Amino acid sequence: xxxxxxPISMDSxxxxxxxxxxxxxxxxxxxxxxxxxxFPSQGPRFIIQGYKTKVTNEVASLFIPADRxxxxxxxxxxxxxxxxxxxxxxxxxxGATNKLIFGTGTLLAxxx
Amino acid sequence: DTAVSQTPKYLVTQMGxxxxxKCEQNLGxxxxxxxxxxxKKFLKIMFSYNNKELIINETVxxxxxxKSPDKAHLNLHINSLELGDSAVYFCASSQEGGTRGxxxxxxxxxxxxxxx
Numbered sequence: 001x002x003x004x005x006x007p008i009s010m011d012s013x014x015x016x017x018x019x020x021x022x023x024x025x026x027x028x029x030x031x032x033x034x035x036x037x038x039f040p041s042q043g044p045r046f047i048i049q050g051y052k053t054k055v056t057n058e059v060a061s062l063f064i065p066a067d068r069x070x071x072x073x074x075x076x077x078x079x080x081x082x083x084x085x086x087x088x089x090x091x092x093x094x095g096a097t098n099k100l101i102f103g104t105g106t107l108l109a110x111x112x
Numbered sequence: 113d114t115a116v117s118q119t120p121k122y123l124v125t126q127m128g129x130x131x132x133x134k135c136e137q138n139l140g141x142x143x144x145x146x147x148x149x150x151x152k153k154f155l156k157i158m159f160s161y162n163n164k165e166l167i168i169n170e171t172v173x174x175x176x177x178x179k180s181p182d183k184a185h186l187n188l189h190i191n192s193l194e195l196g197d198s199a200v201y202f203c204a205s206s207q208e209g210g211t212r213g214x215x216x217x218x219x220x221x222x223x224x225x226x227x228x
Contacts, residue, residue: 032213043116043202043219044155049212085153089214097167100214102147102155 004088009107018075020106022088025069030092033064033071038085038105047086048073075108083110115139116220118203124226125193133188133223135203141218143167144186145204146178149222155202161186162208193227200224 005023012018024033032051036044048055050062050071061074075082085105091098116137125131137144145168146158160168161180175191186203203220211217 032215034214036214041224042221043204044217045219046215046217049215087155091213093212097160098211098214099157099168099170100155100217105153 003101004090004103006086006088006103006106008104009109011109011111012078013111014079015077018078018082018108018110020073020075020086020088020108021070022073023070024088024090027068027090028092031090032092033062033068034089034091035060035062035073036087036089036102038087040084044087044102078108078110080110080112083108114220116203116205116218118201118220118223120223121221122224122226124228127193127195127227129193130189130191131193131225132190133201133203133225135186135188135220137184137203137205137218139205139207139218141205141207142183143206143208144180144183145206145217146186146188147202147204147219149200149202151199159186159188190225193225195227198225198227 034049035047037047038044048060048062052064055062063072085107087102087105118135143162145160147155149155158172159178164180177189180186200222202222206217
C-alpha cells in the first residue's frame with residue numbers, strides 16, 4: 001500500500017478556506033485516494049474519496065493532479081467544529097483483505 | 113441508533129489481568145475489524161473478520177484473541193495485560209464488495225484501555 005506524507009499540523013481561523021496537501025509518490029494505478037476526519041474520542045469518519053481530477057461533496061473538495069502523486073483536501077469556510085485530525089489514505093479495492101494504513105494525519109486547529 | 117458500538121468506552125486495569133472489549137454493528141456489514149491507535153495517534157490494523165472467518169491477523173501477540181460469534185459481533189479478548197497494551201482500540205465494519213479503496217468503512221468511537 002502506498003505511503004502518504006502530510007503536514008503534522010495546521011492552524012486556521014474561522015471562515016477561512018483550508019487546504020491540506022498529501023503526498024503519495026508511490027501510488028498504484030488501482031489505488032483510490034480517501035480522506036478521513038477524526039475528532040477527539042471518536043473513530044475516523046469518511047469525508048471524501050477520489051481517483052483523479054476533482055471531486056466535491058457537501059463537506060469538502062478533493063483535487064488530484066494528473067500524475068496522482070499528491071492530493072489536496074479543501075475545506076471551505078472552516079468553523080471551530082472542523083478542528084480535528086485529517087488522514088489521507090491510498091488503497092486499492094480489497095474489502096476484508098485491505099490493510100488500511102493511517103499515517104500521522106494532519107491536526108487542524110481552527111481558532112475564532 | 114449507533115452504527116458501530118463498542119463497550120466499554122473506558123477500561124482501566126492492572127497488569128496481568130484479562131479483559132474483553134465488545135463490538136456490535138447494526139449496518140448489516142459482513143466484515144469487521146479491530147484497529148489499535150497508540151499514543152502517537154498511529155492507527156494500525158490488528159484483525160479482520162469476514163462472515164466470522166479470520167482474514168487478517170497482523171503481527172499481534174497471541175495474548176490478543178478476537179472472537180466473532182456472528183457477523184454482527186466482533187469481540188477482542190486480551191490476556192495477561194501489559195503496560196504497552198495501553199491504547200485506544202477501534203472496531204470498524206465494512207461491506208465486502210461495497211468498499212472501494214478506503215471508502216465504506218465505519219468506525220466505532222473507540223475503547224480507551226489503560227493498563228496500570
